Amino acid sequence: MVFVTRRPFGFTGVEVPVIGQGTWMIEGARDSELLAIEALGTGLDLGLTHVDTAEMYGSGRAEELAAKAIAGRRGEVFLVSKVLPSNASFDGTLRACERSLKRLGTDYLDLYLLHWESRYPIAETMRAMEKLIDDGRIRFAGVSNFDVDQVKAAEAALRHHRLAANQVLYHLGERGIERKLIPYCQQREIAVVGYSPFGHGAFPRPNSPGGKALLEVAQRNHRTVRQVALNFLTRLPHLFTIPKAGDPDHTRENAGGDGWTLSGEDVAAIDRAFPAPAHDTPLAML
Ligand SMILES: NC(=O)c1ccc[n+]([C@@H]2O[C@H](COP(=O)([O-])OP(=O)(O)OC[C@H]3O[C@@H](n4cnc5c(N)ncnc54)[C@H](OP(=O)(O)O)[C@@H]3O)[C@@H](O)[C@H]2O)c1
Numbered sequence: 001m002v003f004v005t006r007r008p009f010g011f012t013g014v015e016v017p018v019i020g021q022g023t024w025m026i027e028g029a030r031d032s033e034l035l036a037i038e039a040l041g042t043g044l045d046l047g048l049t050h051v052d053t054a055e056m057y058g059s060g061r062a063e064e065l066a067a068k069a070i071a072g073r074r075g076e077v078f079l080v081s082k083v084l085p086s087n088a089s090f091d092g093t094l095r096a097c098e099r100s101l102k103r104l105g106t107d108y109l110d111l112y113l114l115h116w117e118s119r120y121p122i123a124e125t126m127r128a129m130e131k132l133i134d135d136g137r138i139r140f141a142g143v144s145n146f147d148v149d150q151v152k153a154a155e156a157a158l159r160h161h162r163l164a165a166n167q168v169l170y171h172l173g174e175r176g177i178e179r180k181l182i183p184y185c186q187q188r189e190i191a192v193v194g195y196s197p198f199g200h201g202a203f204p205r206p207n208s209p210g211g212k213a214l215l216e217v218a219q220r221n222h223r224t225v226r227q228v229a230l231n232f233l234t235r236l237p238h239l240f241t242i243p244k245a246g247d248p249d250h251t252r253e254n255a256g257g258d259g260w261t262l263s264g265e266d267v268a269a270i271d272r273a274f275p276a277p278a279h280d281t282p283l284a285m286l
Contacts, residue, residue, distance in 0.1 A: 004047040004258045009078070010138055010238060014163050016078045018234040019258050020050025021245035022195065023066050027058030030043035035247055040069030042248040044076060046255040052167070052193070052242045054082035054115055055100050056101070063103035063150075071105065079104065080111040082144060083125070090112035092120075093128035097137055112138040113167055114148055114154075116145035116285065126157035133161050140260025142191075147283040148184045155188070163190055169284050170241070172204065172214075172229055175276035176284055186238045193240045197233050198226060200286055204274075205218030213273035217266045223256065230257025232270050 006015035021043045026036035040051065051276045053066045061088070063081060070077050077236045081104065087096040089206065097112060112132060114125050129141035142165035143154050165186055168177055170192075203226070205212040214225040221228065226243075233241045236258070243254045 002152055003225065004255055007237065009238065010164055011162055011189035014078065016050050016240060017047050019107060019254060020052060020228055020242040021042045021048050021251070022049070022238060022242040023053040024057050024244060025060040026065055026246055027061035030263060032246070036245060037065055037069045039245040039248045039251045040066065042147045043245050043251045043255070044069070044073055046252065047219070049076050050078045050080065050257055054083050055096055056094065056115060056220050057080065058120055060099070060103050063100055063267050067103060067105040071150070074106055078110045081109055082113040082115040085114065088118035088120045090126040093125055094131065097132055101137065108136060109138045109218040111140045111142055111165060112143045113165065114152045117150055123157040124159050130159060130161050136198065142166060143166065144282065145285040151184065155203055160263065165191040165193055167195055169196055169197045169286060170233055170275040171197050171209070171261065172232070173199055173202065173269055174284050175274065176281040178276045179280055181283070182236065182239070188206045191240060192238055194233050195242055196286060197230055197241045210273045213269055217262070218268055220266065221260065224253055226253060227257040228262070230254060231260065231262055234258065235262065235267070
C-alpha cells in the first residue's frame with residue numbers, strides 16, 4: 001500500500017504529507033458529495049492527511065463534508081481552514097474560526113489561513129490569529145495568496161508567534177513563485193502549499209506539446225502524467241501540494257505522485273515543456 005511521505009511543515013517541525021487533499025467545490029449533488037467523502041477517507045487511509053478547506057467553499061458546506069470524512073480520525077489529520085478577507089477584522093476572525101470549528105466538528109484547527117489580502121489591516125487579523133493560538137483554537141497561523149512583500153508584512157505583524165505557511169497557486173503552467181516567493185519562504189522556514197496542482201481543470205491535454213512531454217516522462221517512470229506533475233511540484237523542501245479530492249480513484253492515483261524521484265533528465269524535460277518565467281511576475285491566483 002502507498003503511504004505518502006511526510007516532511008517538516010516549515011518551522012513548526014510537524015510532519016505533514018507532501019501530498020494532501022483539497023475540498024473546493026466538493027459540495028453539490030448528493031452522489032458527488034458522498035463520493036467526495038469517500039475520496040477524503042481513501043486519502044486518509046493512504047496518508048494524505050493534510051486536509052484543506054475554507055469557510056468560503058460551498059459557504060461552509062465543504063467544511064461539513066470534511067467533518068464527515070474525518071469523524072473519529074481527527075488525530076490523524078492536519079486540518080486547515082481559512083477566514084474570508086471580508087470577515088478578517090479582529091472580532092470577525094475569532095467568530096469565523098468558531099463557526100468553522102463547529103462545522104468541522106472539532107475544537108481546534110492545525111492551521112488557519114487568511115484566504116487572501118483583506119481590507120482590514122494585516123496587524124488586526126494577525127492579532128486575532130495570535131489570540132486563537134494562545135486560546136488553543138488553532139495551532140498555527142498562515143496566509144494564502146500573499147506575495148513576498150505581503151508575507152513580510154504578515155510576519156512583521158505577528159508579535160509572539162511565527163508565520164507557518166503561505167498557500168499559493170502552483171502548477172506546471174504557473175511557476176512564477178519559484179523566482180522569489182519559494183526561496184524567501186524557504187529561508188524563513190515558511191511552508192509553501194501549492195494549490196490547484198492540476199490547474200483547476202486546465203491540465204495539459206494529451207495531444208498538446210506539453211502533454212506529450214509529460215507522457216514521455218510518465219512512461220519512463222511507469223507513472224501517470226498527473227503523478228509526474230505532483231512529484232515535480234513537491235520536488236523542493238518546504239513544498240506541499242493539495243490536489244482536489246472528489247473521486248476515490250483520483251485520490252489513489254494522486255497518492256502515487258510521491259515515493260519516487262524524477263531524474264535530472266526528467267526535470268529538464270519538464271522545464272523545457274513548462275518553463276518557469278524568465279522575469280518576475282505578479283503573484284497569480286484563482
Ligand atoms: N487558497 C486558495 O485561494 C485556493 C484556491 C484554489 C484552490 N485551493 C485549494 O486547492 C485545492 C486543489 O485545487 P483545485 O480544486 O482548484 O483543483 P486541482 O487540484 O487542480 O484539480 C483540478 C481538477 O482535477 C480533478 N482531478 C483531481 N485528481 C485527478 C486525477 N488523478 N485525474 C483526473 N482528474 C483529477 C479534480 O476533480 P475530481 O477529482 O473531483 O474529478 C478537479 O476538478 C482546492 O480543492 C482547495 O482546497 C485553494
